Amino acid sequence: MNMKKEKDILSKTWLVALLAFISCALWGSAFSGVKTGYKLFGISADDWAGQLAFGGFRFALAGIMALIFGSIIAKKPLFPSRRSLPKIAVISFFQTILQYFCYYIGLAHTTGVKASVLVGMNVFAAIIISTLILHLEKLTSKKIIGSLVGFSGIILINLNGLINGEAFNFIGDGMILLCTIASGFSSAFMKKLSGDEDPVLLSGWQFFIGGIVLMLIGFAGGGKIGKFTVGSTSVLLYLAFVSAAAYSLWAVLLKHNPVSKVSVFGFLNPVCGVVISAVVLNETEQINASFIAAMLLVCLGIIIVNYSAERAAK
Numbered sequence: 001m002n003m004k005k006e007k008d009i010l011s012k013t014w015l016v017a018l019l020a021f022i023s024c025a026l027w028g029s030a031f032s033g034v035k036t037g038y039k040l041f042g043i044s045a046d047d048w049a050g051q052l053a054f055g056g057f058r059f060a061l062a063g064i065m066a067l068i069f070g071s072i073i074a075k076k077p078l079f080p081s082r083r084s085l086p087k088i089a090v091i092s093f094f095q096t097i098l099q100y101f102c103y104y105i106g107l108a109h110t111t112g113v114k115a116s117v118l119v120g121m122n123v124f125a126a127i128i129i130s131t132l133i134l135h136l137e138k139l140t141s142k143k144i145i146g147s148l149v150g151f152s153g154i155i156l157i158n159l160n161g162l163i164n165g166e167a168f169n170f171i172g173d174g175m176i177l178l179c180t181i182a183s184g185f186s187s188a189f190m191k192k193l194s195g196d197e198d199p200v201l202l203s204g205w206q207f208f209i210g211g212i213v214l215m216l217i218g219f220a221g222g223g224k225i226g227k228f229t230v231g232s233t234s235v236l237l238y239l240a241f242v243s244a245a246a247y248s249l250w251a252v253l254l255k256h257n258p259v260s261k262v263s264v265f266g267f268l269n270p271v272c273g274v275v276i277s278a279v280v281l282n283e284t285e286q287i288n289a290s291f292i293a294a295m296l297l298v299c300l301g302i303i304i305v306n307y308s309a310e311r312a313a314k
Contacts, residue, residue, distance in 0.1 A: 150301025
């Protein structure tokens with residue numbers, strides 16, 4: 001398949017929606033998977049160093065998985081060139097190192113509800129960075145409106161927790177916001193830097209390098225990874241697969257589409273997370289009228305942003 005034909009296929013809205021939904025469903029399953037992993041490895045909710053070590057191990061494994069799979073598809077080893085190494089370093093810094101360092105520190109000092117809402121702002125961050133800072137596309141009113149509609153769904157899902165929440169604090173909420181900004185830069189830079197690169201190569205190597213860095217930071221902070229059993233190892237391998245598959249798909253979509261068209265599907269992450277947690281963790285009380293309304297708002301926001309992207313492409 002030549003490059004133009006591949007781009008035409010991967011730019012079709014129905015395929016973008018399908019692949020983005022698969023990515024979000026995988027990421028959504030990671031919420032319950034991480035909770036289960038912490039329990040099996042004996043990592044407490046406030047043990048940020050242990051969480052970094054665990055996350056680093058997971059991402060390093062994800063990098064290896066992505067590179068093995070990508071090498072099989074490409075029928076050659078995916079080794080970085082001198083030209084691609086700086087790109088990998090930039091993406092790894094924002095996507096894996098900075099984003100997850102801030103996330104694990106912040107999550108230990110804020111509520112899960114507030115973290116979910118703040119992380120949901122990464123769609124805004126990606127669109128603002130790609131339009132106003134890196135000038136990869138135009139900022140339109142429909143992109144803004146669609147993002148606001150989708151984000152209102154995220155707020156609705158977490159409304160009760162927000163009403164009863166605590167005041168803003170930097171070490172918790174501030175670090176989650178920095179995580180959100182890092183995620184936005186990651187999406188924008190993946191789009192900008194993947195033009196003449198294999199996105200799976202970039203994805204795999206950035207995960208591997210970033211995972212090693214996170215592990216070293218976690219171990220330096222006193223974090224430990226223990227209690228390797230069949231169950232805990234299986235969960236760790238599954239979480240590594242989730243990262244490898246979901247982000248590699250996401251990277252491929254970003255290569256061939258506007259950042260806004262892809263990033264807006266990120267609003268589906270908490271929706272998928274709630275549904276999968278309801279099934280896996282038996283948290284069925286979360287599936288209620290408010291959740292259905294929130295899901296509809298998220299879908300409406302996605303439609304508005306993608307309609308804007310379709311009009312701009314014509």
